[in-house]
Amino acid sequence: MIEREKLIKKIIERDRKIIFNDASLKPLKGQDIDSPEESPKIIADFTEYSPLHKGHLHCMKQAQKAFPDSLFVAIVPGPTERSGRGLPYIMTRQARARAAVAVGADVVVEGPPMGIMGSGQYSLCLAKMFKALDADIIPRGYKPVDGFDLILERISMGHAVAPRPYKMVDLDTREVLLEGKLQEDNYVIASLSKSLRKIGFDFPNKFFFVKRIEGVSGTIIRKSVQDNNLDKVKDMLPPETIEVLREEIENNYAPLHNVRSEELILETVNKTSRDDLLNLSLLNETTVNDIIDKRPYNCLEEVIKSISQGFSTHHKTRVLSSLEAKVDKETISKYIENYPSLIRVLNYKDKHVLQEFKNRIPHRRLEIWQ
Numbered sequence: 001m002i003e004r005e006k007l008i009k010k011i012i013e014r015d016r017k018i019i020f021n022d023a024s025l026k027p028l029k030g031q032d033i034d035s036p037e038e039s040p041k042i043i044a045d046f047t048e049y050s051p052l053h054k055g056h057l058h059c060m061k062q063a064q065k066a067f068p069d070s071l072f073v074a075i076v077p078g079p080t081e082r083s084g085r086g087l088p089y090i091m092t093r094q095a096r097a098r099a100a101v102a103v104g105a106d107v108v109v110e111g112p113p114m115g116i117m118g119s120g121q122y123s124l125c126l127a128k129m130f131k132a133l134d135a136d137i138i139p140r141g142y143k144p145v146d147g148f149d150l151i152l153e154r155i156s157m158g159h160a161v162a163p164r165p166y167k168m169v170d171l172d173t174r175e176v177l178l179e180g181k182l183q184e185d186n187y188v189i190a191s192l193s194k195s196l197r198k199i200g201f202d203f204p205n206k207f208f209f210v211k212r213i214e215g216v217s218g219t220i221i222r223k224s225v226q227d228n229n230l231d232k233v234k235d236m237l238p239p240e241t242i243e244v245l246r247e248e249i250e251n252n253y254a255p256l257h258n259v260r261s262e263e264l265i266l267e268t269v270n271k272t273s274r275d276d277l278l279n280l281s282l283l284n285e286t287t288v289n290d291i292i293d294k295r296p297y298n299c300l301e302e303v304i305k306s307i308s309q310g311f312s313t314h315h316k317t318r319v320l321s322s323l324e325a326k327v328d329k330e331t332i333s334k335y336i337e338n339y340p341s342l343i344r345v346l347n348y349k350d351k352h353v354l355q356e357f358k359n360r361i362p363h364r365r366l367e368i369w370q
Contacts, residue, residue: 003252008081009261011092012324015079019113019327023334025341027132028365039360041070043208044135046111046126049076049096050089050257051225052241055141055216057103062210063139064104070137071357074100075111075129076346077122080325081256082115084122086317090222091254094369095244097346102240106353109133110344110369115321116281117332119191125339127195132340132364139208140189147178148186158204160197161190171197185212225255261324262300268323269303270296281332282322286310342367 043063047056064072076096081089089096097108112125130138142148151161151168160171168178168190182190189207196203216236224233228249230242237245248254268277269291277288287307294306303323307316342365348354358366 004256004259005261005263007253008088008256008259009264012080012261012264015081015113016325016327018079019325019335020331022341023331023338026338027341028363040356041067041136042133042360043067043070043072043137043139044075044130044133045072045139046075046077046129048083048089049074049100050083050218051091051221051245052096052099052103052238053216053218053221053236054238055213057238058213059139059141059210060104063137063208066208067137071106071353071360072104073133073135073357074105074108075126076100076108077111077114079110079113080115080321082113082321082324084114084117084119085314086115086319086321087314088257088259090225090257091245091248092256093346095248095253097369099238099241099244101347101349102244103238105347106349107345107357108347110346112335112339113325113327115318116325116327117336118282120195121332121336123188123191123195124198125336126192127199127201128339129343130196131199131201132343132361134361136206137208138192138203138206139210140192141210141212142186142189143183143212145183145186148182150177151182151186151190152207152209155189155193155203155207156205156209158202160194162194163187163190222255222257225249226258260300260320264326265300265303265320265323266297268326272326276328279328279330280322281325281327281329282318287319341365344369 045060049056060072076093078093081092083089093110100108111129112122114122142152154161154170154177161177162169162171166180167176168182170177171194221233221236224230225245230245234242245254274288274292277283277291278285290306290308297303304316307319309315312318344367346369
């Protein structure tokens, strides 16, 4: 575990520099050019792949089957290696990108640093990435529930749907489409439609909805990886994912989903001034006061106990991610304003595919991950 903690510290310190650099980098200006008719369509899918399981693969293959001769571009988050819930991913984004290409993705690009953003902020960044990619098709897996078909129908029409207290509202017609709350995967779809509308990206008939398959559990998969028992979940994972996981485990690069940099967190909570803590992304006055009142801290468990639960279910884990990354609110704001200042390619199928991808977005700055 100590070696993996060192790896996490190295990743976060590197990614912090990436975030600050991208925040200061203005996107290229220029008139977009319509792609030639023979250019492939872009299927753009945002998925965490933590890890890539047969549910993800099913969504990918259904989209590729419906839109053959298209480029499948996977958007994989991103700097700090933390989810929107503030939880560490099972392995690095390089490894997750490698698994995506191995099962059929053409190009994998880096998404935003979800773990240090609010849900609305990273939804906005995702929308801006879809626009930057000039996405033709946006596949999304969903869980069937009563009343959700109407929401999918409205989004397919290009309507924005937004959550209001205990209801979902069509922002175009002001109709209440569903009473109550949506589950997480379904909520992401509605939130994305609202963000796409906000940035002026027209999306009628661009969403491709795929019903989630049964019998796949990311929680069970991650527990089995932690227990070094991949055979238990071999029916849930493509063999390509299992191969990448085994390689990462052998190199002590995985599993990472329970690993935090205790060193970075303790340094932040013990040495950072109150004003600087207040300026950190996702931290509010109550949380900062709780942290200061109980310092100094000697271990991560003491820090976790000092953080009050907050309104969000994942408040504590999100605060821990912010304390690790130590990125201020102003930088996050600039990052979102300029996003994507460049499109960072994490992996790709071959040079021909990469050139096709470049040809589709000629007025975007690309960086190939090294």
